[in-house]
Amino acid sequence: MKINSNYLKLENNYLFSTITKKVEDYKSKYPKKEIINLGIGDVTQPLPTAVINALHKAVSEMSSKHTFRGYGPEHGYNFLKTAIRTYYEKRGVFLEENEIFISEGANSDLGNILDIFSNDNTVLIPDPVYPVYMDTNIMAGRKIIFMCATEENNFLPMPDKNIKADIIFICSPNNPTGAVYNKDQLKEWVDYALSCNAVIIFDGAYEAYIQDRKLPRSIYEIEDAKKCAIEICSLSKNAGFTGTRCGYTIVPNELRFEGVHLNMLWLRRQTTKFNGVAYIIQRAAEAAFTEEGQAEISKFINYYMDNAKIICNTLQNMNIWFTGGENSPYIWLKCPKGMTSWEFFDFLLERANTVGSPGSGFGKNGEGFFRLTSFGDRKNVEIAMKKISSILI
Amino acid sequence: MKINSNYLKLENNYLFSTITKKVEDYKSKYPKKEIINLGIGDVTQPLPTAVINALHKAVSEMSSKHTFRGYGPEHGYNFLKTAIRTYYEKRGVFLEENEIFISEGANSDLGNILDIFSNDNTVLIPDPVYPVYMDTNIMAGRKIIFMCATEENNFLPMPDKNIKADIIFICSPNNPTGAVYNKDQLKEWVDYALSCNAVIIFDGAYEAYIQDRKLPRSIYEIEDAKKCAIEICSLSKNAGFTGTRCGYTIVPNELRFEGVHLNMLWLRRQTTKFNGVAYIIQRAAEAAFTEEGQAEISKFINYYMDNAKIICNTLQNMNIWFTGGENSPYIWLKCPKGMTSWEFFDFLLERANTVGSPGSGFGKNGEGFFRLTSFGDRKNVEIAMKKISSILI
Numbered sequence: 001m002k003i004n005s006n007y008l009k010l011e012n013n014y015l016f017s018t019i020t021k022k023v024e025d026y027k028s029k030y031p032k033k034e035i036i037n038l039g040i041g042d043v044t045q046p047l048p049t050a051v052i053n054a055l056h057k058a059v060s061e062m063s064s065k066h067t068f069r070g071y072g073p074e075h076g077y078n079f080l081k082t083a084i085r086t087y088y089e090k091r092g093v094f095l096e097e098n099e100i101f102i103s104e105g106a107n108s109d110l111g112n113i114l115d116i117f118s119n120d121n122t123v124l125i126p127d128p129v130y131p132v133y134m135d136t137n138i139m140a141g142r143k144i145i146f147m148c149a150t151e152e153n154n155f156l157p158m159p160d161k162n163i164k165a166d167i168i169f170i171c172s173p174n175n176p177t178g179a180v181y182n183k184d185q186l187k188e189w190v191d192y193a194l195s196c197n198a199v200i201i202f203d204g205a206y207e208a209y210i211q212d213r214k215l216p217r218s219i220y221e222i223e224d225a226k227k228c229a230i231e232i233c234s235l236s237k238n239a240g241f242t243g244t245r246c247g248y249t250i251v252p253n254e255l256r257f258e259g260v261h262l263n264m265l266w267l268r269r270q271t272t273k274f275n276g277v278a279y280i281i282q283r284a285a286e287a288a289f290t291e292e293g294q295a296e297i298s299k300f301i302n303y304y305m306d307n308a309k310i311i312c313n314t315l316q317n318m319n320i321w322f323t324g325g326e327n328s329p330y331i332w333l334k335c336p337k338g339m340t341s342w343e344f345f346d347f348l349l350e351r352a353n354t355v356g357s358p359g360s361g362f363g364k365n366g367e368g369f370f371r372l373t374s375f376g377d378r379k380n381v382e383i384a385m386k387k388i389s390s391i392l393i
Numbered sequence: 394m395k396i397n398s399n400y401l402k403l404e405n406n407y408l409f410s411t412i413t414k415k416v417e418d419y420k421s422k423y424p425k426k427e428i429i430n431l432g433i434g435d436v437t438q439p440l441p442t443a444v445i446n447a448l449h450k451a452v453s454e455m456s457s458k459h460t461f462r463g464y465g466p467e468h469g470y471n472f473l474k475t476a477i478r479t480y481y482e483k484r485g486v487f488l489e490e491n492e493i494f495i496s497e498g499a500n501s502d503l504g505n506i507l508d509i510f511s512n513d514n515t516v517l518i519p520d521p522v523y524p525v526y527m528d529t530n531i532m533a534g535r536k537i538i539f540m541c542a543t544e545e546n547n548f549l550p551m552p553d554k555n556i557k558a559d560i561i562f563i564c565s566p567n568n569p570t571g572a573v574y575n576k577d578q579l580k581e582w583v584d585y586a587l588s589c590n591a592v593i594i595f596d597g598a599y600e601a602y603i604q605d606r607k608l609p610r611s612i613y614e615i616e617d618a619k620k621c622a623i624e625i626c627s628l629s630k631n632a633g634f635t636g637t638r639c640g641y642t643i644v645p646n647e648l649r650f651e652g653v654h655l656n657m658l659w660l661r662r663q664t665t666k667f668n669g670v671a672y673i674i675q676r677a678a679e680a681a682f683t684e685e686g687q688a689e690i691s692k693f694i695n696y697y698m699d700n701a702k703i704i705c706n707t708l709q710n711m712n713i714w715f716t717g718g719e720n721s722p723y724i725w726l727k728c729p730k731g732m733t734s735w736e737f738f739d740f741l742l743e744r745a746n747t748v749g750s751p752g753s754g755f756g757k758n759g760e761g762f763f764r765l766t767s768f769g770d771r772k773n774v775e776i777a778m779k780k781i782s783s784i785l786i
Binding site for chain 2: 001002003004005007008010014017040042043044045046047049052055056059060062063064065068069070071072104105107108111112115116117118119120121131132135136139166167197198199240242243244245257258260262265268269271272273274275276277278279280281
């Protein structure tokens with residue numbers, strides 16, 4: 001039996017496991033120190049009450065033979081698809097129910113969607129970027145081209161007509177940089193994809209953090225995007241589903257390559273390799289899209305965005321260059337005093353007992369940069385920012 | 394962009410969707426007829442009380458900031474792994490916690506596990522068989538060899554030393570035939586796999602239905618199996634999780650190919666393409682393995698096995714050849730009067746208003762055979778069996 005030798009080409013140290021190890025080592029050395037984690041992008045607020053109530057109700061249904069649910073549709077229940085359709089309609093995007101596929105999270109679908117594409121395609125990926133785009137394509141042996149995101153382009157790389165790509169990953173608001181494309185910029189990407197017959201995988205996991213109403217929250221707000229783009233979204237960062245697991249993927253009916261509808265291929269993939277999301281979780285997700293659910297989610301997002309403001313203000317006061325934080329839970333800063341990303345990581349851990357994510361872990365252009373997230377507890381964010389201010393002044 | 398053209402080699406009609414369509418057509422023609430479904434392998438009993446209680450408790454935890462859970466370990470929480478370890482220990486199988494990976498169901502893992510193997514491998518699959526083994530390998534473009542399961546070998550094909558395979562799928566108790574390998578037979582498979590350096594993917598989704606204590610419920614009850622086998626299990630058919638989604642995959646530390654530990658490859662796959670199972674679902678699964686949970690599960694299984702007895706007795710009285718039903722929820726019968734599988738399907742639907750699964754949908758050796766499942770409601774099983782008796786005598 002031959003293993004998939006592409007796996008051997010993966011780098012050994014996964015960013016977050018390295019961070020965890022470093023923090024654990026520090027903790028065992030200084031067990032009394034309290035560490036504040038502004039590193040991993042995990043939420044800290046509980047599930048909205050509307051979601052909790054829907055979960056209890058659905059669990060009770062599962063306890064009676066008459067309301068018990070066994071296998072559901074692999075692509076998701078219509079009640080949830082309808083809720084998502086309505087959510088999109090509010091910003092002028094009209095979807096068919098069969099274009100929406102309920103998933104157990106954006107992370108899985110970002111990897112799994114690649115199943116329906118040939119391994120011969122060339123992939124265009126921003127650098128720095130969420131490591132999953134790169135690793136999943138290395139696993140399949142695809143050729144990868146990186147587009148440089150730098151301080152000069154505000155970490156928003158634009159298409160280069162000299163480069164020919166087949167699959168383009170775009171994440172906006174971006175993880176890790178927090179940078180957000182405007183409509184004109186996304187239109188350039190759509191035009192580029194159409195011109196070279198490429199498909200865009202649009203990761204919209206952070207769309208709910210966009211405060212500026214002029215910025216696009218879905219790629220389908222851009223003309224012709226349905227002819228070239230798949231959109232992958234999640235309930236993790238808005239409704240707090242990081243530990244509850246639900247997302248959705250949109251594959252428009254208009255998307256055709258080599259005369260084949262990608263929607264049909266994805267449907268086939270999902271009905272073969274997936275058995276759908278738990279009924280109780282889909283009811284929870286449905287509740288997140290209700291008026292009550294959305295009102296609670298707004299509160300959580302405001303809470304996190306107020307954290308972001310505290311971080312941004314601190315950085316501004318210290319004259320540290322950064323992007324993000326305005327329409328995104330991520331703040332991407334230039335390491336002060338010419339430190340490398342890991343040097344700044346160690347510096348913050350040891351001197352401010354604060355954990356962030358080294359930018360170099362997201363790609364070579366991330367070197368010298370650093371990601372802070374606004375998902376922490378308010379008090380912790382304030383303490384961390386005070387400490388950072390005091391050690392850097 | 395080039396699509397994965399292997400998808401175009403898949404057959405268009407998925408068995409269960411064809412069944413659904415035929416049933417819907419019949420219903421729209423005769424709206425007053427009540428149809429009894431002994432076709433799809435879905436459970437009908439509610440979740441055990443222990444599971445329901447654990448779910449409510451875990452949901453409540455998610456409502457408070459202090460007990461809320463965000464991202465969990467991608468490979469699962471230790472509390473559930475410990476429960477599974479203990480479950481295996483009772484039958485003398487000792488596992489390490491890192492060998493157990495919690496999944497959102499056996500179906501996904503049966504497809505996803507193939508990620509870590511080269512597409513150049515040759516796959517050995519029983520015919521007839523659960524269609525997922527075949528379809529997922531067609532999607533990856535692997536060469537498939539079928540091993541014939543027939544009336545002559547009681548639908549339990551044994552290794553053929555003239556055939557060289559790299560990946561071997563074994564399902565015992567088998568879906569769709571209900572046939573179960575004994576220890577000597579599984580030992581032959583383990584020896585064969587070791588002799589040709591192959592890996593066995595052992596699908597144990599129905600292990601809880603084994604009544605005969607001499608029959609192996611895990612492949613690891615066989616000497617040296619840890620050197621060649623991955624085991625994939627599910628809570629769907631024992632704890633009623635078909636709509637709640639939880640399973641587990643065991644990748645022993647001893648499994649090495651080309652000097653690489655498969656456990657490490659699978660860990661890398663899961664930490665990259667998966668974000669773990671919902672916390673509340675893992676608590677539900679943990680409850681299923683408690684003494685209280687297991688006692689309730691036994692009751693459900695006894696209920697289904699009593700259904701199986703009713704079906705078996707009816708078939709015996711009519712002198713219809715069948716296998717399964719004794720240690721499995723599936724009864725695999727030879728269609729009477731020389732009917733083909735689909736002829737018998739139509740005959741049962743029209744004359745007894747009962748739905749089963751045509752054996753030919755599971756492979757060419759399934760032609761002329763038919764699958765009935767014991768997951769139905771008792772009263773429905775009794776009505777269906779009476780009707781079948783009356784139309785066949």
